Amino acid sequence: MHANHETEPTVHAHGGENPAEPGHDHGGHDHGGGHDHHDHVASFRRLFWIMLVLAVPVVVFNDMFAHLVGYHLPDAAWVGWVSPILGTVVYLWGGRPFLTGAISEIRGRAPGMMLLIGLAITVAFVASWGSTLGILDAQLDFWWELALLVVIMLLGHWIEMRSLAQTTSALDSLSALLPAEAEKLDGDDIVTVSPDTLVVGDVVVVRPGASVPADGVIVDGSADMDESMVTGESKPVARAVGDHVVAGTVATDSGLRVRVTAVGDDTALAGIGRLVSEAQNSTSRAQRLADRAAGWLFWFALGAAVVTALAWTVLGMPDDAVVRAITVLVIACPHALGLAIPLVVSIATERAARGGVLVKDRLALEAMRTVDSVLFDKTGTLTKGEPTVTGVEPAPGHDADDVLALAAAAEADSEHPLATAIVGAAREKSLTVPSASGFSSSPAVGVTATVGEREVRVGGPRLLDETNTDELPVADEWRREGAIILHVVVDGAVVGALRLADEIRPESREAVDALHALGISVVMVTGDAQAVAETVADDLGIDRVFAGVRPEDKADTIAQLQAEGRKVAMVGDGVNDAPALARADVGIAIGAGTDVAIGSAGVVLASSDPRSVLSVLELSRAAYRKMKQNLWWAAGYNLAAVPLAAGILAPIGFVLPMSVGAILMSASTVVVALNAQLLRRLDLTPEHSARVVLDRAHTGREH
Secondary structure, eight states, X not given: OOGGGGTOOOEETTTEEOTTSTTOXXXXXXXXXXXXXXXXXXXXXXXXXXXXXXXXXXXXXXXHHHHHHTOOOOOOTTHHHHHHHHHHHIIIIITHHHHHHHHHHHHTTOOOHHHXXXXXXXXXHHHHHHHHTTSSOGGGOOHHHHHHHHHHHHHHHHHHHXXXXXXXXXXXXXXXXXXXXXXXXXXXXXXXXXXXXXXXXXXXXXXXTOBOSSEEEEEEOOEEEEOHXXXXXXXXXXXXXXXXXXXXXXXXXXXXXXXXXXXXXXXHHHHHHHHHHHHHHHTOOOOOHHHHHHHHHHHHHHHHHHHHHHHHHHXXXXXXXXXXXXXXXXXXXXXXXXXXHHHHHHHHHHHHHHTTEEEOOHHHHHHHTTOOEEEEEIIIIIEEEEEEEEEEEEOTTOOHHHHHHHHHHHHXXXXXXXXXXXXXXXHHTTOOOOOEEEEEEETTTEEEXXXXXXXXXXXXXXXXXXXXOOOOTHHHHHHHTTXXXXXXXXXXXXXXXXXXXXXXXXXXXXXXXXHHHTTOEEEEEOSSOHHHHHHHHHHHTOSEEEOSOOHHHHHHHHHHHHHTTOOEEEEEOSGGGHHHHHHSSEEEEETTSOHHHHHHOSEEESSOOTTHHHHHHHHHHHHHHHHHHHHHHHHHHHHHHHHHHHTTTGGGTOOOOHHHHHHHHHHHHHHHHHHHHGGGGOOOOHHHHHHHHHHHHHHHHHO
């Protein structure tokens, strides 16, 4: 960032930094420069207030404004110099961001809002000095217009930049997954070191509940690894000696010793970081609506001024030619156009935040209305992301509640996610859970405890092998559905089986139905097995399923859909979703998810309710309607006022007075501001958004 950002911010188009500056992209993504971005917004706010204070005397002591409003200025000699002197300060200081932006647009050969504003304030500045010094016509005294123009444009840019202020860096969040310290074997001693200092070949100790500090291979021990933040797999995966583990994954139940095989940029986590960075950069080049309008308006104004000057000169009135051409260039500056988009964005993002939707990237909000496919990550998005007991099958002669109570008693002292699910299920049913003693846990086998006089064991297939018992017949059906199956063994005999699965959120079905009602295709992607994925998809009525997808391939899945010509919104919550969220046309992160996913997304949902996607769609469409209406109002004023200012009706005796043009200019700004306020009426609660869509579809079917 430039040193002068504290006092002299530079902008490009609607609040994005000047593209000539290093270290910025247009997508509003901030790769570690969050503080700079906030300093930038603060400096813009400060500049706006300073210019507002200076603009008041410029306007009040201006002859033309006083004549227009109908009051008299004192006869003192100094009065005539207040507007020129302070107006010059406003032009040079307050106008600097627009002038530097205009220069950048000239260099980039892409005329837009900056060049239009820069041209208008420069013409107004030169003409006003010409008028003040008596070189040009007195009616070219535009000091008050110049001051108001700079202040209104600074307000528009400050509002927009504030709405785009970025709070989270995806790449910072990725590194936060790694432990702050690592325990390294040094001979027979264990020493605490920073993960940054690890080298390939080091052996590290990973304690139960701790995360792995670097990619490596297990050399001692076995554990159920929670890999959900990297793979999306909802259930812990058993890893033993010789298995590969990834930095950031967590050993849930046992300690391990891991030989480091990759550090720094070579780790899987760093690879995900690169994918996020590349995908963010690839989505940040969208052209904005108001910039295009400003570009067209620039050529329109310039052409109109040239034609005006030539026409009045040909008619033998060169003095009028100068006055009319300058008036056209000043009047063409888009007061309303400068506020049309920022106000809508600001109000839309504020309204969204109150509805639990945080809009981080305006381009994402604009793109949402064109989406025709919504891709949901399964785990933690359509489902709760944690195992739940979904079935209890007692062996003949046993009771289901007794089986669940015994399992809960045995699992009571375990912190494993499956144990938590079993204990929770017993609590939900208000079962009396007997007390247990002698608890022990064996990784990848199960738990053992004494309940009363009986030995109770709960575990998977290895437990059945160890106890030489057979699984219940229902296990085959459950396995086809991709469920987790645990058997309960009492004194060496199977008394029942538990079916555990990642529970579908109750809101997911309504979200899918509402999206279908809008004609939007619903796709699901997951790291889970095909059987698990298809069970969920069939239950929810999902159109397409991509199962067993590795983290790095999720972004490829998005690319595949985009190659089919689809506009894709991705909804996810894990680190493994981050590259896909950034690659999608619109990335929507579930707020309950990780900071990395949130950092990679353009939109963040405060709740985990998948119906919130409907809220984003409704907001996008409503905001786009307001943007279009405001652009037509703003540009319409210019399209009408410029020909009148040029003197197109002069043959019938009408030439638009500068004062009337200024009033019309202000009126169009007020209309734009009031129209944007109507967005505040939107109800963006997830249940309301889904209900509105479904009611509309139901009514349509009836008709």
